[in-house]
Amino acid sequence: MSRRKILFLSGLILVLILLPWVFQAAYTRHILVMAVIYTFSAMGLNVIFGFAGQTAFGLPAFFALGAYISSLLALKLGFPFSLCLLGTMVLSAGFGFIIGYPCLQLRGIYFGITTMAFAQILYYIVSNWVELTRGPMGLGGIPPASFGLGDHFQFVFNGELRYYYLVLVASLLTLFFLARFMDTRLGRGFVAIRENQDLSASIGIHPFWVKMIAFMLACMITGMGGSFYAHFVKFVSPIEFQWYFIGLTFIMVITGGIGTIWGPFIGGAIFTVLPEAFRAVETYRNILVGAVLILIVIFFPEGIMGKVAQWRGKRTPPALERKNA
């Protein structure tokens, strides 16, 4: 890593650490937490859509699914938070396998549409299985996140500030894992399949299984976000499965920079904060968000991080460039 890059990254992280001290109101801190939580969704989508090039329209539904899994593990089985999170990661990847197996038999847009169909099925199951999920009434009373041993050493992440640092650390760790992961053979396999599936196969990459791993990883990361969401808001309902959310997640990834490491993180944060920031001018809120979106697409056609990579004189997506740094 170059010195400039270390400087840039530590500056960025410092800003992220200081943000809740600049915006001290409970409401603004709440938005900051949500912004970080949604970065999981964006990072997950980036794995399958940005790196592996598969348009998984249904993926954002795993956010809601993760939120439900985590809530149910806590409410029905009484799992502590750490096990809820771990269980959500494992089960999300498991559901990813079940859904990915039939969907990944198809290529391109057909794959995307089928994942969306499965997302709809999940929505109907969640809203109709009233005994388990309480249907449209949603699940309430989800315990807050806490870590510790036994009853005496519990550290509870109550309040926005504590939760902000919890999700920030988790999100940055995920980002770090992803960055390193993309430097492995398997990570290069993701990108190879995005670039040319037949050629990938001819140099020994099994398209189906490599895409499957990418999809499961994406589901896992997205599900994690859902878990953090559930234990923060302490209420989940089938509304989280909304189509609106699918579009928003794609916007986050595309405006941030498809297939870059930091892009989805930044895009995710921006498009959570923006709608809230414009709340003061309620009537024009969506128009303003739309205008910003259009401006980003015009001035940063390759996304914000794609543009940054250009400024730094690099013509390839930073995802792969990293390893030469």
Next chain:
Amino acid sequence: MLETKGLTVAFGGLVAVNQVDLSVSPGEILGMIGPNGAGKTTFFNLLTGFLSPTSGRVLFKGKDIAGLPPSRIASLGICRTFQITSIFPGLTVWENLLTGTYCWTQTRFLDTLLRSRGYAEQRREMERQAGEILEFLRMEDQKGARARNLSYGDQRRLEIGIALASRREFLLLDEPAAGMNPEETQTLSQVIRQIRDKGITIFLIEHHMQLVMGICDRIVVLNYGRKIAEGSPLEISRNPQVIEAYLGKEEDFA
């Protein structure tokens, strides 16, 4: 090294490859020619798993590989290029070559996560291999260029480079000289010979007769899915059946 026995594939009523027996010996350059639509690319697709044969066998080092998925066949030691230029367009030349090393490298996530010595060693070996190929193909200047921005001839060379990076012992080239100018074709002949001298067996489809006649040890001719001739370049160029397939039969116009 590679042998096919009665290899046949039919699409409905059309028998694209019909009872082809053929063998490739280690270290040789075998050429396959034939008029358009003779089934040459289909034949390659059968060898590399992109198509499954209707009947017949493909033996690679004694193991039947017919019907295995392409990635499995690649891992056994066969790599191919495509008739339509096939590269990783969004990646740089350097990244294209590094991606080509997939077959013989490991994922080692923990090593990569911790940047351990194992990671550094593998990384060094990959870069050494990619650098060697870059030098071999005289593409050092294009190292950082995105593949999609390369000239056509360079893209075709890069395609061979990716195949070489995979370190397979058997290389199938599907019309490597297609669309190349005479100079590029000349360079390509040399490159193919040098690859053979590294101990890699080569099987190529080509329409460029000068190239085929110049570098192949043996040539197989396919027409309407059948093998109609096999022999040295000299024998093939005098074979009446081959001439007929290409130029048509002589008829008396009385």
